[in-house]
Amino acid sequence: MLEVRDLAKIFDGFLAVAGVSFDVPSGSIGAIIGPNGAGKTTLFNLITGHLRPDRGRVVLNGRDVTGLAPHDLCRLGLGRSFQRTNIFPRLTVFENVQTAFLSHGGRGWNLLTRVERLYRDETLGLLQSIGLADRAHEVAGFLSHGGQKQLELGLALALEPKILLLDEPTAGMSAAETRDSIRLIERLARERGLTLLFTEHDMEVVFSIAERITVLHQGRVIAAGAPDEVRRDPGVRRVYLGERH
Template sequence: MTEILRVEDLKKSYDGFLAVNGVSFSVQQGELKALIGPNGAGKSTCFNMLMGQLKPTAGRVFLNGEDVTGQRPRDIWRKGVGRTFQITGTYQSMTVIENVQMALMSHHRRLFNLSARAWRMYRDEAMSFLDTVSMGDQADRPCSILAYGDLKRLELAIALTHRPRLLLMDEPTAGMAPTARVELMQLVADIVRDQGVSVLFTEHDMDVVFAHAHHIMVLNRGELIADGSAAQVRANPQVQEVYLGGGMLFKEADHA
């Protein structure tokens, strides 16, 4: 398999406190990999270093074999990394398809052309992305009236517009109803399977993680304590100690 992302001994400290301490891992092409851990484990800090929002104190990040450590978020985005966030960031005053068209104009470097004609640009291409996330029938609806789960689907369509090789998803199902969570992650799994996109995601819903992730990493107090299959992670004594009492890791479920 082709290695898309490699992280080597990544560290981030704040006034001597190590929020991320020596984290190393890789993500392969077409892999759906989860990064889990309790609140404050360092998951978001790690994501922010991968995408360039934070500069590591030490360590290296390689994308397709190229060292991208400390590069600007937009430069990393241009190299094929997309991201979705815990809180959606769509333009509420625009329609669903206009949001995707805006993303396509950015991808094609046409944001300078925001004339009245701009909203006819890339409409067919935008529709194809909306169809991918089962939102084509809502193309002309204002974002302000969408259900939260549909906003999450729209955000995924937007993230896919520049055809990333790696997609970082920070708490993709946060705030969603249980059924909508399952539907969204199945959609992500289908995209990984059909398009060969690699996905690294953080998540608190263990049912979602164990049902869909090919491999799971566990971060605790800034350190990576497990990296393996669902069965390996479930049986790991350190992981059991971290999640002791919750029972959330110990359901007998394999990824789909």
């Protein structure tokens, strides 16, 4: 579904992503791991059009999409969430998801339609499936951190992605929130036939759901493969696991 070829990004002479290649097969769950500053978020930004690569290609379903704007990629089925939560804090939970549906579907209001009815069923259905139905009328900014991350996932799903890139979906969550959130993500991926690619620091999460892991270090792929292969890889143990344990 997604082919990344030799992607590179230079910030003021600093090679943040240094020629990264990997594939994400349709329907798979893949993880990108690596220490702080390894280049994971930059790599996601290159794939999703938030940054322009200095070199390399991004191919989505056989189509070269390198350099396309985020909203164009979104229309082609590429969704994402952000490491720092990106919701509308002053709107209610319902309005947040409704806004995402409106921006995607373009079913605008007219004088005969009441705004709160637009995408009402879709919004409530999605809130149900992300476990936020009973908080629909709370102001989003007052949700717990875990709740806000859940909502952000909902915003991404309202855009009906085929492939979803999640940048540290459990960042800052408690152990219990992390467990619930991962279960939720796994279930949604299965129900919707989504392809998932995520970055994550929590190794328990990574090894519990990723089918394929790509390890970045200083902007380069130092290992890639099934969780067991990656876990055993001496290079990974040295530069990554070794650093954290």
